Amino acid sequence: MGSATDRLATILAGWTDRHGIRWALRDVPTTESVEEIASCSRFSASELDSLNKFRHAGRRASWVAGRLAAREAVASWYRGEGRDPGHHEIPASRSGAPRIEGRDDLHLSISHSGSVAVAVVGNRRLGIDLEALEERPDSLVRSFFSESERLWIEAVPSERTRRGNTAWTRKEAVAKLLGKGGSLRFADLAILDGESPWTIESASTPQHAISLALEHGN
Ligand SMILES: CC(C)(COP(=O)(O)OP(=O)(O)OC[C@H]1O[C@@H](n2cnc3c(N)ncnc32)[C@H](O)[C@@H]1OP(=O)(O)O)[C@@H](O)C(=O)NCCC(=O)NCCS
Known part of the structure; x- marks a missing residue:
C-alpha cells in the first residue's frame, strides 16, 4: 500500500x-x-x-x-x-x-x-465516503449545499477545494448511512456540526477527503 x-x-x-x-x-x-x-x-x-x-x-x-x-x-x-x-x-x-x-x-x-x-x-448505522480532492464547480455547490454549508465552503478561499470535497463526502457518507441512494435530495441532508443529527467525522490528505457518518451512540 x-x-x-x-x-x-x-x-x-x-x-x-x-x-x-x-x-x-x-x-x-x-x-x-x-x-x-x-x-x-x-x-x-x-x-x-x-x-x-x-x-x-x-x-x-x-x-x-x-x-x-x-x-x-x-x-x-x-x-x-x-x-x-x-x-x-x-x-x-x-x-x-x-x-x-x-x-x-x-x-x-x-x-x-x-x-x-x-x-x-x-x-450502529454508518456510512463512509472517500473522494479524490478535485475542484467542485460553483453549480454543484449551489445545487447541493444549503446557505450555511456554502458559507462554510467559501469562507476561506485557499481552502475552498478541500472544504468543498469534505462537505461532499459528508453528504455521501450520510446518504449511505440512510441507505437511500438516488432518492435523496442532497441539499436536505444537514452535514455541519451543530446542524446535523448525525455524528460526522471528516479529514483530508493531500490526495483525498474522507468522511464517516454514524448514528449517535448511547
Ligand atoms: C450510492 C452513492 C452513495 C454512492 O457514492 P459514490 O461516491 O458515487 O461512490 P462510492 O465509491 O463512494 O460508493 C459506492 C458504494 O456505495 C455503496 N452503496 C451503493 N448504494 C448504496 C445505498 N443505497 N446505501 C448505502 N451504500 C450504498 C456500495 O457498496 C457501492 O460500492 P459497490 O457497488 O462496489 O459495493 C451515491 O451515488 C448516491 O446515490 N448518493 C445520493 C444521491 C444523490 O443525490 N447524489 C447526488 C449525485 S449528483
Whole structure:
C-alpha cells in the first residue's frame, strides 16, 4: 500500500478508537488483473450477480477491492469479538447498499476512489465516503449545499477545494448511512456540526477527503 493509503489508515485508526468501528483499506487491482483476482476470491453466486451488473473493467476492479476490504473489516470485527474471523458473504441489497449475510446487527459501508477502496463495520448505522480532492464547480455547490454549508465552503478561499470535497463526502457518507441512494435530495441532508443529527467525522490528505457518518451512540 502506498503513502496515500498509509495516510488514510492513520485517519481511520483514530476513528476506530473514538467510535468502536473496524475498517480495512485495499488497493484497487489493475484492470488487467481484476478477473484473475475475482476468480480466486471465492465470491458467492449472489456476490457474482452484483459484480456482473458491471461491464466496465475499472468499475469491476473497484467492486472487487471494496468487497475484499469489506471481508477484512468484518474479519477484524469478528477478531474483536474473540471469534474466528471466518468467511463472510457481502451481498448487495436492492438499493445497492452492502450487507453482511447473517449479521443484521452489524452495519457495513464501502467507498472507492481511484486506486483505493475502504470498508467500515460497526454496530450502529454508518456510512463512509472517500473522494479524490478535485475542484467542485460553483453549480454543484449551489445545487447541493444549503446557505450555511456554502458559507462554510467559501469562507476561506485557499481552502475552498478541500472544504468543498469534505462537505461532499459528508453528504455521501450520510446518504449511505440512510441507505437511500438516488432518492435523496442532497441539499436536505444537514452535514455541519451543530446542524446535523448525525455524528460526522471528516479529514483530508493531500490526495483525498474522507468522511464517516454514524448514528449517535448511547
Ligand atoms: C450510492 C452513492 C452513495 C454512492 O457514492 P459514490 O461516491 O458515487 O461512490 P462510492 O465509491 O463512494 O460508493 C459506492 C458504494 O456505495 C455503496 N452503496 C451503493 N448504494 C448504496 C445505498 N443505497 N446505501 C448505502 N451504500 C450504498 C456500495 O457498496 C457501492 O460500492 P459497490 O457497488 O462496489 O459495493 C451515491 O451515488 C448516491 O446515490 N448518493 C445520493 C444521491 C444523490 O443525490 N447524489 C447526488 C449525485 S449528483
